[in-house]
Amino acid sequence: MSYFDLLRLAWPEASIVLTALVVLAIGLTNRGTRPAITLLAMVGIALAIKNVLRLPHDAILFNGMLVISPLTSLFKIVSLALAFFTVALAQSESSLRHYAEYIAILLLACVGLMLLVGSEELLTIFIGLELLGLSLYVLTAFDKIDIYSAEAGLKYFLFGSTASAFTLFGISLVYGMAGSTSLAVLAQKLSVTNAQPLLAAGIVMTLIGFAFKIAAAPFHLWAPDVYQGAPIPSAAFIASGSKVASFVVLGKILLVGFDSARGSSDWHAMIAGWSPIISLLAAMSILLGNFVALAQTNVRRLLAYSAVAHGGYTLLGLLAGDRDGFSATLFYTTIYALTLLGAFGVIALVRRETGGDDLQNFAGLGQRSPLLAVCMSIFLLSLAGLPPLAGFFGKFYLFSSAFRAGANHGLLWLVALALFGSLISLYYYLIVLKVIFLDERSTTATAPAARPMLVEVATGVLAALVLLFGVDPSGLVARIVAALA
């Protein structure tokens, strides 16, 4: 394997790193104005998407450290697209004083996402997790003069590094028992030898790190603080990009690497394995996320608790365990990421005008700017899962795949729980909408300064996408299913 071949196959990642370096360099000169940097980053991301499209159809490097397949290419594009929209949100964020550095770290975090998505080997996955984690800690604490931001960053760091220490210890045990870190070899070894308890312990500990990344209860404690305290683009990226990549990797680890240690979480036949553990996480996340969200008065915090619940729903697809289930998980998490990015875009605009993101800051938004209010309704109703929005189809696909999986509808208990959770969630999403459309504005908003065009356009595009994928999901679903084949 020459360097040239490596560079050819890792060119999308490499080109993003190059873009980040150029952004850093430009930021040092006095030409580094915000629009220039934003434009550069966007062009870089667009070129990287083009590079992904030009990758070969299938390739495996170094025992799966870098895997190129339709699935990884598709999700590299999704990661890049999410980074693209995040850059658009960041452009008008006045609290970021080192803008070039911010964009550079955002781009490098995106490299972390692409590595996570495009690897089937535990060491590279671990390094990708750490690359992503370290970038996100910095992005969270970036507005360090703000005490909320600094505190959120530190909390994220403490929880995150503890979780990654557990993952690492788990990986070391898995490696020791199977003698390899490549998921394919692992799957092969696991299917022939009978499972040692130490291996099971290793698997459980490995999963903790991912449960943390997707904010599944009880590993969700960081999420509300980070969603509320971090600068808005960082929070949006954590809620979207980090989550999508984590679900892709988690799916690959569970369904490829540890497939033969699955067990069963059917209500009539629980068998030890990872499946009962994941189902427990899912159930706790759905209940805790939805009930605590009811009590929130800050919109970002509310979205955080609802994110915990959505993480729980998304796990249903992995529990179903077949190709249908995995594609439902991937579809739902993609849709969810787009929706949350859009919602954070609206929050950014509201915060700019009213100086806060509590529920009362949204009062009267319907009169002030009807278009923005409509966008927010699209996002929230999609999260609640109402037709004809994308969230409805996503949930339908997820729940039906979980319902059909296993003998005798074994996952029925979880599906019922998830439906119940969705019902509760409808209530708190409607409260936000009620405040937006019916409540009178209580505070006098500062004179609406010129709205940042880029954020408005990005939010509008995202709302259109959510609507489009709701009306016609077949395009994306077909692509995901084909990629999994």
Add this chain to the structure above:
Amino acid sequence: MQLFLFWCAALLMLVFGVAVILNRNPVASALSLVVSFLGLATLFMMLDAYFIGIIQVLVYAGAVMVLFLFIIMLLDLRAENLRKINWPATAGGAVVAFVFLIQVLSVIGRLTDAKKTFPPLARSTIDDVRNVGVTLFTNFNFPFQVIGVLVLVATIGVVVLSKRELANK
């Protein structure tokens, strides 16, 4: 003799590891951390991983401890004055840790390989720098490049975060 050395190193590591978390004074904790890692490096060497052992000493005694001491001095952290200890939380944490340890140890006890000794090596691995290097630059070339990106992120992040800003918000 081997076994005696093993337990000496292991006890050194564990006792000073406990000292890290029990000391009230951060400086004492940092120094205990280094002694604990010296014990760990000894264990690495007993496992014929000389390069890793040396790296462990260099990185931790040479870099990480200096970093810790620097921050402790920079922020002028003194020994903590006795805060009121939250006994239920402390007891809960201790119980969780204890249960965790018992679980893992029992799982290790049920491992069939755990009773086996290490197979002999054909020749000494005292020159294992070369072997590690060859592995690093062939099979692990890709993650090695990625580590470079990770260190870049850490560098930018640290500079941005610890730069002093004029608070004129």
Add this chain to the structure above:
Amino acid sequence: MITLGNYLTVSAMLFTIGFAGVMLRRNIVIILMSLELMLNAANLSLVAFSRFHVDLRTSLPNYNAQVFVFFIITVAAAEVAVGLALIVALYRARRTTHVEDLTTLKF
């Protein structure tokens, strides 16, 4: 003789000490040190497995695990640096290094 189990036991103990430190201590600098203990416990078990899975062909230890440890040491050092920078940033904003004082963001 020393068995694989000995090393794994010691490694699990070190991990637990670190974990206990993370849970029990309230000083963030010391929590960071405890995290280092946890990461290095993983290193110990990796090196033990590296020595245990001797390559039958060359009769040398499995160097993949040692390279793995090399990477982990690098990552751990980067993590310490970022963690300490976060502590400095927090200290400038809040004058504290205690987790109990991190209560601005709450429920």
